[in-house]
Amino acid sequence: MTENEQIKLIRTACPAHCGIDCCGILAHVKGNRIVKLEPADFPDEKDRRICLRGLVSLDITYHPDRIKYPMKRIGERGEGKFERISWEEAYEIIVVKFKEISEKYGWKSIGWVLGGPGAGTTKFGAYLRLASLTQSTRVSAWGYGDAGLPCGSRVIFGHQFPYLYLFGEFWQRKYPELLMIWGTNPAESMPLQNMRKVLDAKEYGTQVIVIDPRFTVTASKADEFIGLKPGTDSALALGIMNVIFQNNLHDKEFILEHTNGAYLVRTDSGKMLRGKDVDAKKPEAYMVWHESSNFHKTLSRTSVKEASLTGTYMINGIECKPVIQVLMDLTSEYTPEKTAEITGVNKDLIVKLGKRIATAETVRFLTHMGFTRTYHGDISLRGLISVAAITGNVTTSVNSGHVPGILNWNPFLKAIPDKPSFHRIGILNLYEAVISSNPYPIKALWFAFINFLNQCANANKIIEEFYPKLEFIVQTELFLTPSARYADLILPVCSFLEFSDFLAQPYPYVQLQQKVIEPLYESKSDANIVAELAEHLGFGEYFKGGEEGLIDLIMASRSFEGINRETLKTQARKLPTLPEGASFPLSFGTPSGKIELYAEQLYEDGEALPVYLPPIEAPITPGEKKYPLTLVNGHSRFRTHSMFANVKSLLDLNPEPIVDINPIDAETRNISNNDIVTVFNDRARTTLKARISESVQPGILDITEGWWIEQFKEGSLNHLTHDIINPVQDKVYEPNMHMNDVAVEVEKK
Amino acid sequence: MSKSKRLGMIVDQERCIGCEACSVACRIENNSTDFWIKVETQGTSVKDTPVGRFPDLTLNFLPRLCNHCENPPCVDSCPEDALQKRNDGIVILDQDLCTGCKACLDACPYNIIVFDENNHLAEKCNLCAHRVDKGLEPFCVLCCEGQALHFGDLNDPESNITKILSKDDVFQLKPDEGTNPSIYYIRPKPKRRL
Numbered sequence: 001m002t003e004n005e006q007i008k009l010i011r012t013a014c015p016a017h018c019g020i021d022c023c024g025i026l027a028h029v030k031g032n033r034i035v036k037l038e039p040a041d042f043p044d045e046k047d048r049r050i051c052l053r054g055l056v057s058l059d060i061t062y063h064p065d066r067i068k069y070p071m072k073r074i075g076e077r078g079e080g081k082f083e084r085i086s087w088e089e090a091y092e093i094i095v096v097k098f099k100e101i102s103e104k105y106g107w108k109s110i111g112w113v114l115g116g117p118g119a120g121t122t123k124f125g126a127y128l129r130l131a132s133l134t135q136s137t138r139v140s141a142w143g144y145g146d147a148g149l150p151c152g153s154r155v156i157f158g159h160q161f162p163y164l165y166l167f168g169e170f171w172q173r174k175y176p177e178l179l180m181i182w183g184t185n186p187a188e189s190m191p192l193q194n195m196r197k198v199l200d201a202k203e204y205g206t207q208v209i210v211i212d213p214r215f216t217v218t219a220s221k222a223d224e225f226i227g228l229k230p231g232t233d234s235a236l237a238l239g240i241m242n243v244i245f246q247n248n249l250h251d252k253e254f255i256l257e258h259t260n261g262a263y264l265v266r267t268d269s270g271k272m273l274r275g276k277d278v279d280a281k282k283p284e285a286y287m288v289w290h291e292s293s294n295f296h297k298t299l300s301r302t303s304v305k306e307a308s309l310t311g312t313y314m315i316n317g318i319e320c321k322p323v324i325q326v327l328m329d330l331t332s333e334y335t336p337e338k339t340a341e342i343t344g345v346n347k348d349l350i351v352k353l354g355k356r357i358a359t360a361e362t363v364r365f366l367t368h369m370g371f372t373r374t375y376h377g378d379i380s381l382r383g384l385i386s387v388a389a390i391t392g393n394v395t396t397s398v399n400s401g402h403v404p405g406i407l408n409w410n411p412f413l414k415a416i417p418d419k420p421s422f423h424r425i426g427i428l429n430l431y432e433a434v435i436s437s438n439p440y441p442i443k444a445l446w447f448a449f450i451n452f453l454n455q456c457a458n459a460n461k462i463i464e465e466f467y468p469k470l471e472f473i474v475q476t477e478l479f480l481t482p483s484a485r486y487a488d489l490i491l492p493v494c495s496f497l498e499f500s501d502f503l504a505q506p507y508p509y510v511q512l513q514q515k516v517i518e519p520l521y522e523s524k525s526d527a528n529i530v531a532e533l534a535e536h537l538g539f540g541e542y543f544k545g546g547e548e549g550l551i552d553l554i555m556a557s558r559s560f561e562g563i564n565r566e567t568l569k570t571q572a573r574k575l576p577t578l579p580e581g582a583s584f585p586l587s588f589g590t591p592s593g594k595i596e597l598y599a600e601q602l603y604e605d606g607e608a609l610p611v612y613l614p615p616i617e618a619p620i621t622p623g624e625k626k627y628p629l630t631l632v633n634g635h636s637r638f639r640t641h642s643m644f645a646n647v648k649s650l651l652d653l654n655p656e657p658i659v660d661i662n663p664i665d666a667e668t669r670n671i672s673n674n675d676i677v678t679v680f681n682d683r684a685r686t687t688l689k690a691r692i693s694e695s696v697q698p699g700i701l702d703i704t705e706g707w708w709i710e711q712f713k714e715g716s717l718n719h720l721t722h723d724i725i726n727p728v729q730d731k732v733y734e735p736n737m738h739m740n741d742v743a744v745e746v747e748k749k
Numbered sequence: 750m751s752k753s754k755r756l757g758m759i760v761d762q763e764r765c766i767g768c769e770a771c772s773v774a775c776r777i778e779n780n781s782t783d784f785w786i787k788v789e790t791q792g793t794s795v796k797d798t799p800v801g802r803f804p805d806l807t808l809n810f811l812p813r814l815c816n817h818c819e820n821p822p823c824v825d826s827c828p829e830d831a832l833q834k835r836n837d838g839i840v841i842l843d844q845d846l847c848t849g850c851k852a853c854l855d856a857c858p859y860n861i862i863v864f865d866e867n868n869h870l871a872e873k874c875n876l877c878a879h880r881v882d883k884g885l886e887p888f889c890v891l892c893c894e895g896q897a898l899h900f901g902d903l904n905d906p907e908s909n910i911t912k913i914l915s916k917d918d919v920f921q922l923k924p925d926e927g928t929n930p931s932i933y934y935i936r937p938k939p940k941r942r943l
Contacts, residue, residue: 036777038888038891038892039891039892049894050770050892050894051768051770051894052768052769052770052773052774052894055770055773055774055777055892056773056777187766187768188768191766191768191894191895192894195766195894195895196894196895196896199763199764199766199895199896202763202938207941209943215799215803215804215806215808217766217767217808219806219808220799220806220807220808220809221763221766222940223940223941223942223943224940224941224942224943225804225806226804227803227804349943352943353943356943637768637769649773649776649777650773652784653769653772653773653784660798662803673795691795691798692795692798693795693797693798693799694798694799694800694801694802694803694806695797695798695799695803695806695808696803697803697804698803
């Protein structure tokens with residue numbers, strides 16, 4: 001290489017799991033080596049950004065510990081002994097094993113455990129397509145901490161994600177008078193797409209409130225911090241609604257138009273009163289009480305305008321109440337005093353907060369998954385949304401800007417349209433499927449972009465009961481992670497700088513993750529591995545062109561109006577924009593087509609309303625307890641889940657796992673800063689360094705997630721967590737792991 | 750002749766989220782052994798922990814770097830002239846001239862010059878002079894997650910940072926030292942409580 005060798009600049013994008021940030025990256029390439037990364041231009045200069053993890057991505061690409069070639073296990077599972085094999089040998093082993101297992105148990109018994117693809121589309125789509133063609137099992141990873149949010153959102157909005165309804169305009173830089181940041185710490189988990197805008201909003205004049213059990217960096221920027229006990233968010237929401245209803249500050253017009261607040265509920269059955277109950281013409285129609293005629297009416301555009309929101313009515317001998325009345329009956333129990341007692345939040349502050357939310361011109365709710373990682377976290381989200389809905393602060397149509405960018409996954413989900421697709425199972429249900437063959441046996445698992453053992457609940461159960469039941473384990477990985485150690489076969493994958501993908505992030509952009517250098521060593525992209533395996537399994541025709549062909553497939557799945565591979569090579573492109581004055585309605589996919597403050601299908605479960613149900617383990621109520629402390633796990637700016645945990649340049653700033661302990665809890669246990677302590681419960685003992693910090697309130701311990709098992713002196717974070725299934729979440733969508741709802745004790749080592 | 754330049758920076762504490770991307774970006778750009786930018790947590794020696802009692806807490810970050818002082822004691826202290834104040838205000842350390850005597854480390858009232866134990870040389874922030882000379886901003890400014898760092902000519906009344914200086918409540922570190930730092934800080938805004 002000569003001194004004068006030209007530096008070539010290539011625009012790509014970082015698809016790391018914080019896909020919402022999805023920073024554009026400009027790679028400087030000298031010869032065949034990337035020498036520098038910097039933030040790439042965006043059409044809007046304000047979006048040019050990079051985070052400290054993105055900055056050190058070359059330390060992943062050129063990490064000395066990378067897995068360089070396919071490897072076959074030669075020692076015991078977990079021992080970490082492997083020998084080099086060729087790709088051809090690897091595919092042969094897989095084909096033989098898949099044939100053997102599928103003949104014995106059916107293709108269903110072979111599962112693809114797909115973790116967080118981040119913003120990546122085709123690496124995820126490739127697996128879905130092969131799973132669909134083989135009618136094997138796709139194991140969804142929503143349940144490893146992320147299923148609580150869609151469970152709640154599906155019930156109340158009828159949509160997987162609540163974001164556009166709650167803060168879509170915030171992403172368009174339309175800042176509200178009041179911003180409620182509830183249950184999320186964007187300063188560390190989404191610093192650019194979300195936190196930078198929070199700072200911009202503050203400059204604009206927005207008042208910012210943060211609700212969190214931890215005093216996070218985000219909380220430090222708030223005008224008011226509401227430090228509640230973990231898992232009590234729905235109690236706080238009920239307390240806020242109590243204040244709003246007591247002061248008659250709810251937005252009646254919005255409730256009538258966009259929610260099921262006026263719909264009559266039968267007191268006897270908890271079901272909605274229907275036409276058939278009162279011999280109306282339409283048997284399934286919802287009914288409302290019509291104020292001016294003092295009589296019930298079938299729900300219609302006109303009848304709902306004069307519908308009652310309160311009162312108790314006898315109709316054909318059936319006692320009925322409008323949903324808002326039922327909700328008021330519940331919230332009336334949550335006086336500021338009682339709410340304060342449950343949540344630990346000052347009662348005067350609850351009153352001020354309720355009044356402020358109800359009277360501010362616009363309120364947006366910036367939320368994410370942190371507070372949904374408790375046993376009833378799905379209801380916490382419904383509580384938050386209920387507060388937004390009764391104050392008219394849910395966005396119901398996009399009035400300008402960008403059409404929500406939704407990819408069409410059908411070519412991947414159903415590779416052959418008239419044939420059945422894959423089977424689907426949640427990752428928390430997978431434990432039962434593997435260990436007890438319930439609902440059906442799973443005998444082989446392929447793990448891709450997931451550090452399963454490290455990041456999923458109850459590590460000892462996985463090691464002792466789960467892995468031994470599996471006949472075959474494949475893992476695609478960059479490193480010998482704690483999970484990869486248990487694989488029978490490890491396949492080396494590229495870092496994001498070595499392959500191409502199409503990224504539909506960050507809102508409102510799409511980007512090309514452009515291959516900057518050829519794959520290092522013998523690594524391949526997940527998409528290319530799947531394409532080659534498909535060839536070996538006789539499905540090659542569906543993967544023509546490998547990763548490039550799959551990008552064409554997803555880009556052809558909807559119209560991107562002038563956005564193509566060539567234009568994306570040099571710049572991110574904005575999604576199609578609505579014509580001036582046009583409005584794009586955000587529909588609600590609930591049974592009623594409205595925001596369902598009341599979900600009749602959950603009446604038998606006692607969850608028709610966003611009730612407060614205490615955490616399952618977290619010992620937040622006073623009294624003698626074996627494990628009196630609640631363990632939560634925040635996210636760290638130094639890692640994206642377990643990625644970057646092995647990067648030296650970040651370890652220089654943040655060398656080892658620590659547990660944050662409040663000074664009061666530390667003093668009673670004689671623990672000082674930097675002491676080595678053991679956090680324990682019946683499941684495990686985890687030993688690490690202590691930090692005395694007021695960022696956690698008394699009774700709470702915080703270990704940030706993502707540290708690898710071997711970085712702890714003993715145990716690990718997920719040795720302490722549990723795999724208890726919430727049956728309502730199982731019914732609604734997929735059960736979540738409740739990593740912020742864990743009881744522990746701590747002692748000085 | 751127009752007044753000479755005084756390149757400097759403003760660090761907005763209100764926008765700083767303590768992420769240390771500046772420290773990391775600086776180390777990569779300058780290929781340094783140690784961090785030339787150190788992000789301190791104000792009011793405590795325990796990094797990233799707030800001050801006060803839950804929930805009445807404050808957490809503010811103070812990124813510290815070479816102050817590129819108008820009257821730099823380090824320049825006077827260096828027996829080898831390895832430290833120079835450029836015409837544009839940047840205090841630059843030329844490692845080719847440095848003998849590792851550590852006089853500058855003692856002279857700097859901000860304790861911000863670091864010693865590379867491997868090469869036995871002093872090192873510090875040169876305000877990315879190699880980039881500035883090409884018309885670019887320092888790399889930390891480009892990579893700041895919160896957009897808390899502003900770079901420009903403090904002597905130019907039309908520059909972005911001069912405008913910020915005139916409207917915000919700014920301070921310099923250790924003003925009593927008489928060094929007149931070119932790195933200014935904006936205090937966090939008062940809270941608008943409920």
